Amino acid sequence: MMRCRGDAVVRELRGTGASSGIGIGPAVLFRRHAPAPADGISADAVGRETARLAAAVARAREDLAETTKGMTSAVGREEAGVFEAQALMLDDPELIGRAERLIQDARCSAERAIEDAGARVAAQLESLPDEYLRARAADVRDVAARVRAVLEGATHPLAEIASPSVIVADELLPSDTAALDRRKVLGFVTEVGSPTAHAAILARALGIPACVGVPGATSAVLPGETLIVDGAQGVVLVAPDAATVAAWEEQRQVASERRAGLAALRDLPAETTDGHRIEVAANVGSLEDVAEALRQGAEGVGLFRTEFLFMRRASPPGEDEQYETYRAAAATMAPRPVIVRTLDIGGDKSVPWLAIPREDNPFLGLRGLRLCLRHEDVFLTQLRALLRAAAHGHVWVMLPMVSDAGEVREARRLIRDARAQLARRGVSHGPVRLGIMIEIPSAAVLADTLFGEVEFFSVGTNDLVQYALAVDRTNPQVATLADALHPAVLRLIAAVTRAPGRGGRWVGVCGELAGDPLAAPLLVGLGVSELSMTPSSLPEVKAAVRAIALVEARALVDRALACGTAAEIRALLGARASAVRSQDASRDPRR
Secondary structure: OEEEEOOEEEEEEEOEEEEOOEEEEEEEEOOOOOOOOOOOOOHHHHHHHHHHHHHHHHHHHHHHHHHHHHHHHHHOHHHHHHHHHHHHHOOOHHHHHHHHHHHHHOOOOHHHHHHHHHHHHHHHHHOOOOHHHHHHHHHHHHHHHHHHHHHHOOOOHHHHOOOOEEEEEOOOOHHHHHHOOHHHEEEEEEOOOOOOOHHHHHHHHHOOOEEEOOOOHHHHOOOOOEEEEEOOOOEEEEOOOHHHHHHHHHHHHHHHHHHHHHHHHOOOOEEOOOOOEEEEEEEEOOHHHHHHHHHOOOOOEEEEEOHHHOOOOOOOOOHHHHHHHHHHHHHHHOOOEEEEEOOOOEOOEOOHHHOOOOOOOHHHOOOHHHHHHHOHHHHHHHHHHHHHHHHHOEEEEEEOOOOOHHHHHHHHHHHHHHHHHHHHHOOOOOOOEEEEEEOOHHHHHOHHHHOOOOOEEEEOHHHHHHHHHOOOOOOOOOHHHOOOOOHHHHHHHHHHHOOOOOOOOEEEEOOHHHHOOOOHHHHHHOOOOEEEEOHHHHHHHHHHHHOOOHHHHHHHHHHHHOOOOHHHHHHHHHHHHHHHHHHOOOOOOOO
8 A cells, every 4th residue: 555645655554453652663574594405414424413403402492491481571471381382392202203213214414304394293283174283383383493593503583683673574483572682673564463473462561563464564575674663553654754754753752751651650540531440450370470460550460360380280289389379469469359260271271181182173172161160179179279368368260261150050069169178177268259251152142141140250352252253363364353353242242241130240351452552442431340451551551541531432332333344443443542642642641
């Protein structure tokens, strides 16, 4: 698309905004290494190459441990878990064993062997009908590339960027995003990906403007060309003239000053201009995240993910280990509430000690509450630990992947059993509030019947989008369709907030949509009680809530629900955001 500005013509590319902010700078096109040479080796060299491969695998394992540690600090434990999962691939005989056989049988160099083995295993995964397993192909290629880089003694190309630049790539894999130097990355643009992909999550955590799903970006941009990246609107301007750059630089400076002013919101409520208040809370995956949530002004924990206690270990965590973790979180947040999601594995997460049978469609299979009800011993242990922790703070228990009232009743029965077991042991415990996640469309449709079973709801928009739109957000072929602002998703949220029988019951949102300041006015207008998000998103969302009146938010919802596509809704919200900025670009967010 061409955009005229005076006598100049500016090329414009469009995709999906994945991380808000404005990035301006020269383009660096990221391309992966050329294939390893196919030259064979002699029989005498087989032992040497096999040893080189083993040493590289060991070094790659050490590198992944360091990467996991660094990424945990940057983006949280759950997001960094992808690197722990990759480390497990280094023990997979299907990958490493295949590479060893190629060295011995095909007389390949270690570099060529690991590359070919990775390509073959990835191709096998991509040929499977299971979307989840197909998505793991990218991780296999990523691991193989890491081992090859160790063999060649090469550093990651993205770590060698000499000056601040905008990265343009077809795709950024986990190791690519981990290699980014925040000081030298002004933004990034990818041809594939979605706002919920790993690269996008990292960009938001680090404050890097990003646009994803930009068709033809790598062929439309030349190295060194100036780019302007609008990470909120998903717009990329290519080779703009000096006047255009100056205008956007001014906008960027205003935005920078505004971000600095957002620090003043830490202790202020998320309250509309006409006095309607909602709670803002944080999604956390570790005790470290709880402390960061407090620093960012969270009014509670809206989603405490407990999977980190259960994964990457040979046996389940005991009651005392879980209790100490939940107790520490509750005590740190007290008197604020901590909403703990019970074990949610299956689908995109697995644990070896449970020995879950392979499923053709794991996202539609045994996961979340379904799995807990199947393994009552594991569930009861967690429930006892949560009840004990409730004696030290306000602990709410939230059940994931609920589809109907029968599942909730079964969970209530087990909570009663857990409480009775503690009482018989004479162990101190406290009261908990029980709620459910609305992730399956059936739960949204049945909200009126489910209100009578629980004390609160929290809408998990990531999975709700996946199930409502039949889109696997890990599949790059369709990931851009996974838009939480799709009118069908908003109507499902409205079906929950407006369901008969809600009364004064609390309804929150804890998916990625909750941390999007563009969407905040809609969620307020829909009648949501609480928004829970990545801690770094809290200031922007507070500011968005404080910049609108409830009556205006409700009118905006009416217009959005009349739209037929997500693009129309994004245009509606974008126009409003632009109007607000133009009215008073330097407005003090403290009001």
